[in-house]
Amino acid sequence: MVTGAAGNLGRAVVATLAGRDICLVCVDRSSEELEAFARTLPPKARVLTFAGADLSDPIVAQAMVEAAVDRFGRVDAMVNTIGGFATGPVTTHALAQWDMMMTLNARVALVTSVAVLPVMQAASYGRIVHIAAVPGLKAGAHQAAYAASKAAVIRLTESIAAEHRNDGITANCILPGTIDTPQNRAAMPDAKTTAWVSSSSIAQLIAFLISPAAAVVTGGAIPATGLA
Template identity: 70%
Template sequence: MQQEGCVIVTGAAGNLGRATVGLLAAQGLRLFCVDRTREALDDLLRSLPADAEASPFVAQNLGDPLFAQAMADAAVTRYGGIDALVNTVGGFATGPVGSQTLDQWELMMTLNARVALLTSIAVLPVMQAAHYGRIVHIAAAPGLKAGANQAAYAASKAAVMRLTESLAAEHRRHRITANCILPGTIDTPQNRAAMPDAKVSDWVAPEAIARLIAFLISPQAAVVTGGAIPATGLE
């Protein structure tokens, strides 16, 4: 990892974002933590070691190109560059194709695909100028094959995967890698509440996915690009 830049983590105060920030902070990386409210970010920063180098940035809507660009500009102002983008922002909604599908489609395309696109667009010029960068998005297995009631969600995650592939192909010459992760069900308090009868032992801890993210943004992962990497197995 180049030392003059930083790692942007979007959705930093969420379950996966928080696990990722905690691990990367422990590794001594400089972090630019992005979420929708200052309160959530302040709580995140209080959980980090005292010597962690992490800055908060409030972006209420990364589906707006102005917010996405402001994020990148602020990261460069604070740290001088952007080594990696870890985008954990996303949403989940299901339902059959019918009269309500359009609203769900637009929501999923915004939270999952549009945010991935706009955050990538915002960081790419900085990474191109540095001739170095790592981009990691979160996709999902339904992006490979949709099931019933998954049309909007699956289509949005498929869009993330195709975006990732294009980014990887376009920016190899700039030493910029782009990958996406396909987690299984993540073990979070929200998922446990929503699925009280589920077999939790088959779920994936956010910390396990964070370790995969840490590898993908590291110099050791320079040969890994354009991947849609499953993260569904047991530890």
């Protein structure tokens, strides 16, 4: 199950897994973008799309899991790529941004985890991967809301890992550097992009983390910040 599947990283994760004969549940708030993307996948890929889903809503998240179980019988892994970025100083205007970042990054991570964990517990197997960010470890100026929301993702991941370490369920999060996306290129036209990370390289890391071979990796906040 890949949430945010119409986004930059979500698409890369889906594309990587589609080449590995894995049943895919692709979920996003968007409908048109998600359906258009799903049509680009290899015809042999086994894909369920769950479009128009606002995963800050627990009822929607529950419906997503039920649809996945109806179609494929279980959910082995959930990769939650939903998230976003905003900056601003700590002033009287910061509250709206705080609430927005907390919903987009932290609440969605909690809501999706709560929805998927019972199915994984019943199967005594599961892999959860969330996407945090380096400022979740230490914030810089104008990063209060973003950094706090990504710190919440890290702490949530650690807690899930600790609660389920005897259930065959792992939970990890990734701390990407700047991902090479069209949006980042447009926002930072003069940036040195050689220091950026490709979404496909992060997708390969995720593919390992959700594999049976990664059973010993849990509770991690794994940097994917590149070499430069």
